[in-house]
Amino acid sequence: MPQPLCSAHANASDGTRTRHDLSVATAACAALSAGVSVNMRTMRVYLVGGAVRDRLLGLPVRERDWVVVGTTAEELVRLGYEPVGREFPVFLHPVTHEEYALARQERKVGPGYRGFTTQFAPTVTLEEDLRRRDLTINAMAEDENGALIDPYGGKADLAARRLRHVSEAFVEDPVRILRVARFAARFAGLGFRVADETLALMRRIVAAGEARTLVPERIWQETERALAEAHPQVFFETLRACGALTVIFPEINALFGVPQPPRWHPEIDTGVHVMLALTYAAARAAPVAVRFAVLTHDLGKAQTPRADWPSHHRHEEFGVPLIEDLCERLKVPNSHRELAILAARQHTLVHRALELKPATVLTLLEKCDAFRRPERFAELLLACEADARGRTGREDAPYPQVAYLGQALDAAAAVTLSESERRGLEGAEIGEEIRRRRLAAVAAVKARATPEAAP
Numbered sequence: 001m002p003q004p005l006c007s008a009h010a011n012a013s014d015g016t017r018t019r020h021d022l023s024v025a026t027a028a029c030a031a032l033s034a035g036v037s038v039n040m041r042t043m044r045v046y047l048v049g050g051a052v053r054d055r056l057l058g059l060p061v062r063e064r065d066w067v068v069v070g071t072t073a074e075e076l077v078r079l080g081y082e083p084v085g086r087e088f089p090v091f092l093h094p095v096t097h098e099e100y101a102l103a104r105q106e107r108k109v110g111p112g113y114r115g116f117t118t119q120f121a122p123t124v125t126l127e128e129d130l131r132r133r134d135l136t137i138n139a140m141a142e143d144e145n146g147a148l149i150d151p152y153g154g155k156a157d158l159a160a161r162r163l164r165h166v167s168e169a170f171v172e173d174p175v176r177i178l179r180v181a182r183f184a185a186r187f188a189g190l191g192f193r194v195a196d197e198t199l200a201l202m203r204r205i206v207a208a209g210e211a212r213t214l215v216p217e218r219i220w221q222e223t224e225r226a227l228a229e230a231h232p233q234v235f236f237e238t239l240r241a242c243g244a245l246t247v248i249f250p251e252i253n254a255l256f257g258v259p260q261p262p263r264w265h266p267e268i269d270t271g272v273h274v275m276l277a278l279t280y281a282a283a284r285a286a287p288v289a290v291r292f293a294v295l296t297h298d299l300g301k302a303q304t305p306r307a308d309w310p311s312h313h314r315h316e317e318f319g320v321p322l323i324e325d326l327c328e329r330l331k332v333p334n335s336h337r338e339l340a341i342l343a344a345r346q347h348t349l350v351h352r353a354l355e356l357k358p359a360t361v362l363t364l365l366e367k368c369d370a371f372r373r374p375e376r377f378a379e380l381l382l383a384c385e386a387d388a389r390g391r392t393g394r395e396d397a398p399y400p401q402v403a404y405l406g407q408a409l410d411a412a413a414a415v416t417l418s419e420s421e422r423r424g425l426e427g428a429e430i431g432e433e434i435r436r437r438r439l440a441a442v443a444a445v446k447a448r449a450t451p452e453a454a455p
C-alpha cells in the first residue's frame, strides 16, 4: 500500500533524518502512485560537495548536491526524477528540484575537460565517486543519518585550512585549476591556502598544455564567480603561481614586472597594484562589473616601451584594444566591457578632477554619458577610487574626487530651462543654453570645493 509509506515518511520530523528520507520517500511516492516497483534496498542517497563542506565550516548552505548510489538512470526516471544533465546523468528531484547525480567513475581518454569516459554502473561506490572530485574538502558525504563519510581527509584539511586535491586524477581536468583558484579566493579570509602538492599538480596541468584546452565560456564563468568572491585577487595570484595566468589572461600576466613611478605607486609593480586595487574594490563590496574594470584599467601599461619606464604615457588608450580583445575572447558581457573601457580611458582624468577646468569636468561628464547613466558613472568613480587606494600606504588616503564629481553631476543635471526661457530659442540653441547653464553650475561647485583656486 503506497499511502502509509508516503505519510510515514512525510510525517517524520526529527531533524536531519527527515531531510534525507524525504527525498527518497517523495520519489518513492511518485513511483508507487505510478504503479512502478522500486528497489529501495540498494539505492542510497548522500548529501555531497559544498553543502557538507559549508556546514562543517559553519557557513550558510546555499545549495545542496546529492549523489545516488546503487541505481540506474532508468530507475530514477521511473521514480519521477527529471533528467537534466547534458554531459552526465543529473536529475532534478520531483519535489525539491535539487540536483541528484548518479555516482560515477571517470577515466581520462583525451585532452581537455571533455576528454573522459564516464561509468555510471549501479556498482560504482560512494568512495569511487568521491575520489574523482577536486578537493578533499569537497569530497565528503553525509548519509541519511547525518553521519560524515570522509575517506580522503576532508575534515582534517578543513581544520588545517588546506585546499588539497583528492587524488592524482586531479590532473585530468584543467577546470580544476580554475575551481581551486576560485575556492582559494573564497576562503582566503578563513586562512585557507592551496597545498604545495596541489599547486605542483596545477603546474603540471599547465606544463602539459591542458590549460589551453579550457573553453572561453568556462573561463569566464569561473572568473566571474571568482571576481564576486571576498578575495578575488587570490584567484589571479593562484593562477599566476601555477603558470595558468599567462595562458588564460596573458594581458594581466604581462603587468607583473612592469614598474610605475614610485612617487604615485609606492608598490611600483603594476601587477601588484592591480591586485591591491582589486582587494580594495572587493572590500568595498563593489559590483562585479566594477571589479572587472579595476582588473583591466591599466592593461595598457604592459604596452609601454621599456625605454619609457616607469612612466606610461597614453596607457589609457593603449589599454582599450586589449580590453576589447579580452572581452571578445571570453565573451564578457557588454555592460562589463563598456564600464571597463570607460575606466581605462578616463581614470587618469577622474584622478585629476579637482584640478580640471569646469569645461573639462563637463566634457568628462558628457563623455561618460553621466547624465543619462548616473549609476554607471558612480561605478566608474568607485573603480577609480579603487585604483587610487590600491597602492601601498594609500589604502586610507582621502579621495575627494568621488564627492566632487558627484556634486558636479548633480548640479549640472539639475539645470532646467523653463517654458518662457525656451521661448524664442531655436532647437540647437536650447541645447547650447542648457550647456552654458550646466557649465555655470559646475563652476559654482568648483568654486565651493576649491575656493583657493577661484579667480
Ligand code: ATP
Pocket (backbone or CB within 6 Å): 048, 049, 050, 051, 062, 063, 065, 132, 133, 134, 135, 138, 139, 173, 175, 176, 179
Ligand atoms: P559551491 O558552494 O560553489 O556550490 P560546490 O563545492 O558545491 O561549491 P559545485 O560546483 O556545486 O561546487 O560542485 C559540487 C561538487 O562537485 C563539488 O563539491 C565537487 O566535489 C564536485 N565537482 C564539481 N566540479 C568538479 C570538477 N571539475 N572536478 C572534480 N570535482 C568537481
Ligand code: MG
Pocket (backbone or CB within 6 Å): 049, 050, 051, 063, 064, 065
Ligand atoms: Mg554546489
